[in-house]
Amino acid sequence: MRVIITAGPTYEPLDPVRFLGNRSTGKMGYALAAAFAAAGAQVDLISGPSALPAPAHPAVQLTRVETAAEMYAAAAAGAPAADVWVFAAAVADYRPAHVAAEKIKKAGDTLTLELVKNVDIAATLGHTKRAEQFAVGFALETTNELAHAQEKLHRKNFDLVVLNSLRDAGAGFGHDTNKVSVLDRAGQVVTFELMAKTDLAGELVRLVLVRRAAVITT
Amino acid sequence: MRVIITAGPTYEPLDPVRFLGNRSTGKMGYALAAAFAAAGAQVDLISGPSALPAPAHPAVQLTRVETAAEMYAAAAAGAPAADVWVFAAAVADYRPAHVAAEKIKKAGDTLTLELVKNVDIAATLGHTKRAEQFAVGFALETTNELAHAQEKLHRKNFDLVVLNSLRDAGAGFGHDTNKVSVLDRAGQVVTFELMAKTDLAGELVRLVLVRRAAVITT
Known part of the structure; x- marks a missing residue:
């Protein structure tokens, strides 16, 4: 299995x-890159500016980019050959x-x-x-979380969307923990408790593998 | 000797x-904070968002801020009691x-x-x-380096201005090395070779101590 993951901000x-x-x-x-690699996947991690060290797992290939345009170019190059796409980057909407x-x-x-609008990487590849x-x-x-997330899932052709709310203490940017809900195309919502991002990554990888198996066999 | 140093970017x-x-x-x-502390100074280090760990020397007191307004407030509080002010931060001109x-x-x-103009911390305290x-x-x-630096020295009431040029490879933002020239009020220029920022900090501290002694005794 090949997985392509975008991560970090764009500048x-x-x-x-x-x-x-x-x-x-x-x-x-x-x-997520480390968790997918631990699950046996080959991972292309395309990262915006981040102070994090490259994941140590040899199955993770890290590409560093800076702008949304550079991230799009790297993602578009890797997407056709990948089985799973994960858009975890916070791409600037405008430049x-x-x-x-x-x-x-x-x-x-x-x-x-x-400012002018950047390419919407996920929607374009979708x-x-x-x-x-x-x-x-x-x-x-920060407002109407579920409705916005549902709209995003359909517009960008996602199979799952992970919803992060800034309202949850300890969740989101800068924290080591996260609290998310995951929505699917059928409108089903899976809610996770607050947990370490490393643990949540493992849970999300398990969920993706189960849902993907269901998609492939139906 | 008390030294106040601003460092890092503002967001x-x-x-x-x-x-x-x-x-x-x-x-x-x-x-510079570490070098001043090593020279026996009490140092107030006021830092914008930075991935760097706090300097280990016990004589360095670190205050973390985010915006230019917060950095100004912290610097204005510490400046009256300080003998030396070092404005090493890259403060956003506009917000x-x-x-x-x-x-x-x-x-x-x-x-x-x-965007509206931020307070000019160095000029206001100057x-x-x-x-x-x-x-x-x-x-x-990036252009007319010496003329701009001279103008800045007088407008902001600096005794010395350290001129960094983005044209020098290995100098400035993100690098571990730096290449600078130092200008004084008399128009004299001291040029340093490319060196590690930690080494350059030691050279700059020595220069400040010598020049400050000359100012105090004349």
Whole structure:
């Protein structure tokens, strides 16, 4: 089994020193890479800027990228040959419309930054997904969590979506623990207790393997 | 001797997950904190988000902050009682005018972000500097390096400004080495070779101690 996993944030440069970023650390994606490798999979881990060390398992191949465009290129290259896609990265929705070649000098009291939409990696690859391929997405929502996650699952052609709520203490960005619910296409919801991201990764891998077996045999 | 040092980047939030950041790692500032402590100083290290561990020396007191406003508050509290100020942080010049309480949902193809100027920590404190206090600033320039650094020294009331050029390979953000020139108020320039940031920190501390002794005795 080949698994491709995106992890971490993307950084979208404004100039040589400044960027738009987000608070993803990559912990959940790296834990999933280790858990899939432990389950016998060959793993392509495509990571945005993260302070984490590369997973030690020899079956994990780490590719470091910076921007959403670079992450898309790496994911698009690996996706056709992969059996399972896991989109755990927090990809920037927008990037600065212009990237300055030199450091922007401070000038007026205000500055207007024009942003343009980035490619939606999961949705774009979702259009190319074959029946035997299995896609898992992540959703981080602060309002109407379940409705937004359901919408995301269908629009991006996921088989499962892992819903992270920032409302849960100890869950999400920067924490070593996470508390998630997993939704499937039938609308079924599996809720996990708060647990270490490494333990949750093992649970999610088990769930993916069971659901994928069901998809393949039906 | 009491030394206050700012280090690392600042992160300016757009919403609970996104921020404007920069590529400073804090390495130079943390190395300076360790070098000043080794020289016998009491050090207040005020650090923006950094993956670095707190310096081990017991004379270094670490305060972690996130935004320019928080860094200013911490620096303003410590500056009056400090003999030496070192502004090694890469403070964001601008922050988003509005911080969304909930994660911003992706909507149109473009997004306009209004930014407003942050307080200039070094310049603001510079106005309060007493004759016996000694201030060191850093300048990172990609064009007209010397002229910009000279202008910064006078505007911010620095005694020395350390000029970092992004043009030098192995120097600046993310690297373990750095190559700098140091300018003083008389227009004199001291140029250092490329060296480890930890070694450079020791050289800069020696230079500060010599120059400060000259200022105090004249």
